[in-house]
Amino acid sequence: MLLIYCPHCCEYRDEEEFSYSGEAHISRPTKPESLSDEEWGDYLFFRKNPKGIHHEMWCHSVGCRQFFNVTRNTLSYEILETYKVGSQPKVSGGDQ
Amino acid sequence: MKRYSGFSLFSNALSYHENWQKVWRKPTPKKVYDVVVVGGGGHGLATAYYLATVHGITNVAVVEKGYLGGGNTARNTTIIRSNYLWDEAAQLYELALKLWEGLSQELNYNVMFSQRGVLNLGHNLQDMRDIERRVNANRLNGIDGEVVSPQRIKEIAPLINISPDCRYPILGASWQPRGGTARHDAVAWGYARGADALGVDMIQQTEVTGIRRKDGAVVGVETTNGFIGARKVACVTAGNSGVVAAMAGLRLPVESRPLQALVSEPVKPCLDTVVMSNAVHGYVSQSDKGDLVIGAGVDSYNGYGQRGSFHVIEHTLQAICELFPAFSRVQMNRQWGGVVDTCPDACPIISKTSVQGLYFNCGWGTGGFKATPGSGYVFADTVANDRPHPIAAPFTIDRFNSGALIDEHGAAGVAH
Secondary structure (H helix, E strand, C coil): CCEEEECCCCEEEEHHHCEEEEECCCCCCCCHHHCCHHHHHHHHHCCCCCCCEEEEEEECCCCCCCEEEEEEECCCCCEEEEEECCCCCCCCCCCC | CCCCCHHHHHHHHHCCCCCCCCCCCCCCCCCEEEEEEECCCHHHHHHHHHHHHCCCCCCEEEECCCCCCCCHHHCCCCEECCCCCCHHHHHHHHHHHHHHHCHHHHHCCCCCCECCCEEEEECCHHHHHHHHHHHHHHHHCCCCCEEECHHHHHHHCCCCCCCCCCCCCCCEEEEECCCEECCHHHHHHHHHHHHHHCCCEEECCCCEEEEEEECCEEEEEEECCEEEEEEEEEECCHHHHHHHHHHCCCCCCCEEEEEEEEEEEECCCCCCCEEEECCCCEEEEECCCCEEEEEEEECCCCCCCCCCCHHHHHHHHHHHHHHCHHHHHCCEEEEEEEEEEECCCCCCEEEECCCECEEEEECCCCCCHHHHHHHHHHHHHHHHHCCCCCCCHHHCCCHHHHCCCCCCHHHHCCCC
């Protein structure tokens, strides 16, 4: 069971209050029509799936209902930081 | 390989069962193999077996980081069915089901395949429309199935609660009588024994740490026990597929998540079929040993820990107690998790890659066990002939760029 610190509510809450929204820091292409099939498929379907440090987006869906980012270790499940959308993570784990 | 038979059982009894032949050898790796299969689970072992039997390629090694069949093969809930909606998926799973039907004979190993039938319950009108559509699609594909009423469900599984005044009343179900269960370990062991007898090397306790390439083609794998040369490398590593792909500089559209299951204490026979429900999200069958095998959901977030979130079990057991009120007094014995690689369209990837001689069979997500023989069969063919087997052709990795997805979220439904 994860205990997640919501940077908007400034509180630790149980993981059941949150929903997971996948990899963080993916920006929608500004000109989708100019992308190749490879680039568009890449944007839609190909996600980082690291065994280790992962930056991911969560939503405090039964709390403040706001999105924020989490840096979490996918092997130990340790949450290393949570930060608001728009800011950059302090911890990074390389590419994979 | 000495065949198992009534006679061999009798003759070994005379020597107090102390002289049974070892089920497989413990070889030292050769310098180079025609094919190295990375991952010694059911799918990998089936691939090696069919490479040897169907394609005559016996200079094969299966490299496994732990022990054979110790990953998701040991962690699933052993449900087998082929009632998938789309033609592509239906053909793949039906091929597997047909192979299951003759598997114990073919392998000379009792995989305890039991065609006790599978019920997929519907709890609302849309569920029933989907079930009718899926059953009709199945029948057009020559797959058995029928839509059954709550009364018929009660006949099949007498302990089930079909009362109309419960929170999620049962309105009907799809029924596939040819579906059922099999003994998960026996499948891995049977394939391993059959492949080993034809000269395939089972290399356990050896983790692949890198994939060596030269001029865009594979030349072998780096392992914790040194380099093993290979003309072709076939990766069947389930939850770790993304990690293995990264060793070759490839990316896969899969995300790894823990899927849980649990078993109860053994009880007397009370459920002789498989009951699954997408809507309340749970599934249950009873093993031959007597314990209720209960499937829970997949965690909503990525993770490589072979365990799952506690609240997922709670939701599943709520569903099971809703369906079978009598089970509310049964105590649970064990709980575990396996890491599954989920694909965006809930269908697997069986594919060549941009690296010459490197193949991937992954993305089976939450329902790979049922496909074990079919997966191995088409993947072996793909590897042997360096082109997709006709049944595997729709499942190449290119579909995520072409857009030709096979959306089986409905039939894959409950994560199992």
